[in-house]
Amino acid sequence: MSTHETMNRTLPLAGVCVIEIGHSLAAPYAGMILGSLGAEVIKIESAEHGDYARDWGPPFVDGAAALFHAVNHGKQSIAMSLSNPDEAQALRELIARRADVVLQNLKAGGTEKYGLGGEQMLGMKPSLVYCNLGAFGTAGPLRDKPGYDPLVQALSGLMSFLGQPGEPLSRIPVSVNDMGTGLWAAIGVLAALFRRQATGAGEVVSVSLYETAISWAGIQIADYLASGVLPGRWGSGTAAIVPHQAFECADGTIMVAAGNDRLFRRLCDVLAIPAIADDARFVTNGARVSNRVELIDLLHVEFAKRGAAHWLDALDRAGIPCGPIQTIDQVVQHEQTKALDLLRTTDDGAATIVGVPISFGGARPAHTGVTPKLGEHNHLLAKTPLETS
Structure with a gap:
């Protein structure tokens, strides 16, 4: 055979x-x-x-x-x-x-x-x-x-x-x-x-x-049928979770997915802005979605203060999902791709x-x-x- x-x-x-x-x-x-x-x-x-x-x-x-x-x-x-x-x-x-x-x-x-x-x-x-x-x-x-x-x-x-x-x-x-x-x-x-x-x-x-x-488009359709509001355009972000998008650092761009209140509080600690986690505008995910623009502008200011490597290391140590924006040549050479x-x-x-x-x-x-x-x-x-x- x-x-x-x-x-x-x-x-x-x-x-x-x-x-x-x-x-x-x-x-x-x-x-x-x-x-x-x-x-x-x-x-x-x-x-x-x-x-x-x-x-x-x-x-x-x-x-x-x-x-x-x-x-x-x-x-x-x-x-x-x-x-x-x-x-x-x-x-x-x-x-x-x-x-x-x-x-x-x-x-x-x-x-x-x-x-x-x-x-x-x-x-x-x-x-x-x-x-x-x-x-x-x-x-x-x-x-x-x-x-x-x-x-x-x-x-x-x-x-x-x-x-x-x-x-x-x-x-x-x-x-x-x-x-x-x-x-x-x-x-x-x-x-x-x-x-x-x-x-x-x-x-x-x-x-x-x-x-x-x-x-x-099933989620967007369900949201529209429930609310009558058309889905927005959020770039690297998403409609229902904030912050859950790319941020510009001093020397590059990273993706950050703080998908719940606990992770958001950790993110604020990493960025050395712990009081933000208790701000009524941002204390829950629903509040953060409603005040998306103000929060994202504030976070962009903080991420721009340091380089991508610094933030990725700090976020990883805090257990916050994050990663660099990789190009295909980086993906095919990545140790995770090889290991799989x-x-x-x-x-x-x-x-x-x-x-x-x-x-x-x-x-x-x-x-x-x-x-x-x-x-x-x-x-x-x-x-x-x-x-x-």
Whole structure:
């Protein structure tokens, strides 16, 4: 038995086959999660151009964008044209023979057009777990509208409370809705596989970027529905806890999270302003939120008197959550990142990626595999003699 097979046998999804009819980020991210947990993931790509994300660079590594490696390592690639009836039929047969799970994020109605929709495939294979990853969900006036993460950030309201007051609107520079939808897809698939163990029946799971974005805004929406007040823009801070934000020191910026009254009192002691903790304007978190501007201005004055290293040391000794604002080069070299063994290299040494943020029995899933070339595994479409007989 190969090392690859040995590692996969120890992972929770060993023996599960996933067909990923996906491109860009949401479905590939879901496929990467399932693959990292031990599933075999077969990626279906356009024979004409492959997954668009192959070209989403620079930087490029071994002929594909680094982004593509990050979410497609360890998969197999079949290149085909779904508009070709013979090739679409070959894919339907592959799913019927091999697949436990199908992930798809084509535009609305795309898979149905080729006879590969959820209900169509469950008709062929009732035990199949089929997951749609859409832009705006399966109902409503926007159900057929195409969408990418920045558009959904705008339409969902996320952008409306991001950034500093008075600054131009900006988006979260991480594709939180694509990746979040991939996470919800993986959760839904795992739940459906768990139920299948008891019933033997598969089902259609549906997730979308818009629903994911609305869920990210769940606290702000609950606050608005309770108060009628729109969420503010607090920069590095947060609406309901003060002080809980970045502060400028004499030589740099640090993050401080004094999330309760006890921690706030300790912070005042560290800053040598203990009387502030007993000031009626600041004595409780609710009071501090109501008097945010006055308090933050006062704290900024104190933090500016000393350097970042001084304050971080003093805050750590007082048990107050704090830290520097690190850049990515600092993050990848940080001893905490190294200790957690988060950075992994593909088996061929071509690319370094971030491993899945989960461990089993204290060990992170080790399998990364390699990033497939376009169409490298087209032979998987052919039936074996055993399957033909």
